[in-house]
Amino acid sequence: MYSTTEENYLKTIYKLQAQLGTFINTNAIADGVNTKAASVTDMVKKLSEKKLLSYEKYKGVQLTEKGKKVAVETLRKHRLWETFLHNQLGFTWDAVHDIAEQLEHIQSNELVEKLDAFLGFPSHDPHGDPIPGRNGVIKESNFILLSVLKKGEKGIISGVVNHSSLFLQHLEKNKLTLGKTITITEVSSFDLSMAALLEGKEKIQLSNEVVKNILIKKLA
Amino acid sequence: MYSTTEENYLKTIYKLQAQLGTFINTNAIADGVNTKAASVTDMVKKLSEKKLLSYEKYKGVQLTEKGKKVAVETLRKHRLWETFLHNQLGFTWDAVHDIAEQLEHIQSNELVEKLDAFLGFPSHDPHGDPIPGRNGVIKESNFILLSVLKKGEKGIISGVVNHSSLFLQHLEKNKLTLGKTITITEVSSFDLSMAALLEGKEKIQLSNEVVKNILIKKLA
DNA sequence: CTAATTTTTTAGACTAGCCTAAAAATATTT
DNA sequence: AAATATTTTTAGGCTAGTCTAAAAAATTAG
Ligand SMILES: [Mn+2]
Ligand SMILES: [Mn+2]
Ligand SMILES: [Mn+2]
Ligand SMILES: [Mn+2]
Numbered sequence: 001m002y003s004t005t006e007e008n009y010l011k012t013i014y015k016l017q018a019q020l021g022t023f024i025n026t027n028a029i030a031d032g033v034n035t036k037a038a039s040v041t042d043m044v045k046k047l048s049e050k051k052l053l054s055y056e057k058y059k060g061v062q063l064t065e066k067g068k069k070v071a072v073e074t075l076r077k078h079r080l081w082e083t084f085l086h087n088q089l090g091f092t093w094d095a096v097h098d099i100a101e102q103l104e105h106i107q108s109n110e111l112v113e114k115l116d117a118f119l120g121f122p123s124h125d126p127h128g129d130p131i132p133g134r135n136g137v138i139k140e141s142n143f144i145l146l147s148v149l150k151k152g153e154k155g156i157i158s159g160v161v162n163h164s165s166l167f168l169q170h171l172e173k174n175k176l177t178l179g180k181t182i183t184i185t186e187v188s189s190f191d192l193s194m195a196a197l198l199e200g201k202e203k204i205q206l207s208n209e210v211v212k213n214i215l216i217k218k219l220a
Numbered sequence: 221m222y223s224t225t226e227e228n229y230l231k232t233i234y235k236l237q238a239q240l241g242t243f244i245n246t247n248a249i250a251d252g253v254n255t256k257a258a259s260v261t262d263m264v265k266k267l268s269e270k271k272l273l274s275y276e277k278y279k280g281v282q283l284t285e286k287g288k289k290v291a292v293e294t295l296r297k298h299r300l301w302e303t304f305l306h307n308q309l310g311f312t313w314d315a316v317h318d319i320a321e322q323l324e325h326i327q328s329n330e331l332v333e334k335l336d337a338f339l340g341f342p343s344h345d346p347h348g349d350p351i352p353g354r355n356g357v358i359k360e361s362n363f364i365l366l367s368v369l370k371k372g373e374k375g376i377i378s379g380v381v382n383h384s385s386l387f388l389q390h391l392e393k394n395k396l397t398l399g400k401t402i403t404i405t406e407v408s409s410f411d412l413s414m415a416a417l418l419e420g421k422e423k424i425q426l427s428n429e430v431v432k433n434i435l436i437k438k439l440a
Numbered sequence: 441c442t443a444a445t446t447t448t449t450t451a452g453a454c455t456a457g458c459c460t461a462a463a464a465a466t467a468t469t470t
Numbered sequence: 471a472a473a474t475a476t477t478t479t480t481a482g483g484c485t486a487g488t489c490t491a492a493a494a495a496a497t498t499a500g
Contacts, residue, residue: 003486003487005486005487025447025448026447026448026449027447027448035487035488035489036488036489036490037447037448037449038448038449038450038451038488038489038490038491039487039488039489040448041448041449041450042449042486042487042488043486043487043488046486046487057448057449057495058447058448058449058494058495058496085331088338089331089334089335089338090334091330091334095330098328099326099328099331102326102327102328103323103326106319106322106323107322108318108319108322110311110315111305111309111319114309114310114311115309118308118309223456223457225456225457245477245478246477246478246479247476247477247478255457255458255459256458256459256460257477257478257479258458258459258460258461258478258479258480259457259458259459260478261478261479261480262456262457262458262479263456263457263458266456277465277478277479278464278465278466278477278478278479
């Protein structure tokens with residue numbers, strides 16, 4: 001139905017819209033899809049022709065409902081494939097993204113639904129991001145930043161803010177993976193770094209840069 | 221490394237070469253990749269530039285070792301994905317091909333190897349076709365046509381000659397699926413149709429058109 | 441409020457793949 | 471061996487997506 005390129009544009013605009021507000025400018029899109037602004041202007045005109053977004057010269061771009069639907073479906077596929085790669089094939093969570101970038105463009109509704117069922121209808125991908133349902137609904141999770149925890153409080157690692165390979169590999173190396181319990185034992189008022197217990201036993205030290213990029217589900 | 225289109229050309233030429241001999245002509249390729257002869261001439265020149273095949277005007281085309289390698293890798297991916305779709309996701313054997321046509325072009329060696337392991341290093345795909353190994357070696361299976369069996373002989377359904385959806389759906393409907401045992405009880409000398417027992421119990425009648433498109437492993 | 445800077449759009453050109461129609465080569469009949 | 475039919479190649483052109491350089495609009499600074 002839609003080309004790989006079109007889906008990538010829509011997904012990128014969708015994400016930008018979620019984080020920056022309504023009108024998305026050319027440069028931001030160019031950055032997201034890894035092209036030049038001139039190419040974006042071209043493509044945006046075509047997507048506008050197809051009623052996937054509304055475009056006003058020099059003003060920016062906004063997805064239509066139709067465009068949003070395609071974007072969310074692509075996001076759903078991306079996150080389901082990431083889950084497959086991690087949970088079934090054993091890829092580490094920093095390795096799944098690039099392959100899912102390709103897999104998300106495979107066209108077959110039946111495949112998506114069968115994959116979803118096969119995975120047990122997962123609610124979140126390996127980075128803790130919510131997986132949109134078949135209906136397109138995204139259940140926003142109420143995860144909070146690890147950095148807001150106070151001494152004595154604890155939570156379960158449930159996601160990341162920073163998705164870079166570098167960060168994910170750092171977490172992997174330090175066994176800070178999804179599902180692990182962290183208990184804060186000390187917060188430095190100097191550099192905001194935290195001392196904590198991993199799974200209630202192992203003592204670890206976490207920089208502020210790290211803790212403000214980890215999402216947790218707080219435990220009572 | 222190579223585009224979807226290039227991989228499709230190479231795979232098609234490889235198959236034609238296996239079944240028709242060495243030099244493959246333009247029209248056969250055009251047919252296989254679903255384009256026009258003029259387009260094939262164009263593409264074949266490019267593939268020749270890249271040393272994936274040798275091409276002589278008006279004479280035809282022949283894969284180089286390099287080209288064969290790419291073709292076999294693509295075939296390997298195709299058949300592994302078909303196996304995944306059938307064995308893990310529960311697709312019927314007539315539905316897997318079209319989706320595998322897309323999946324075979326996903327680029328990631330690690331993915332192929334992990335998928336292979338996940339599937340338990342299968343030797344054959346859901347149509348009974350051998351899956352090339354990581355090394356590129358294809359173990360030819362010694363299956364024979366069901367049509368050569370004589371009264372009283374039996375075998376296990378192990379593959380198909382005709383891969384069309386129509387035929388596969390016909391088999392599916394009649395429960396003639398991979399792994400089932402067939403015992404010949406009668407061969408009509410009039411139309412060569414066969415009477416047989418499925419799994420030693422159910423009586424079935426099979427036209428010659430059907431039995432000459434089923435591959436079996438003969439049982440002692 | 442004008443001038444300088446930044447952002448966006450236009451213009452023109454490129455590549456991968458594809459197509460049709462015509463020309464050239466090869467194969468088949470007579 | 472010539473005539474006819476078939477196959478293959480060339481020529482020219484199209485679309486999707488990309489790029490660079492220049493022009494135009496919008497924003498920011500003085
Ligand atoms: Mn991702
Ligand atoms: Mn993710
Ligand atoms: Mn197939
Ligand atoms: Mn197959």
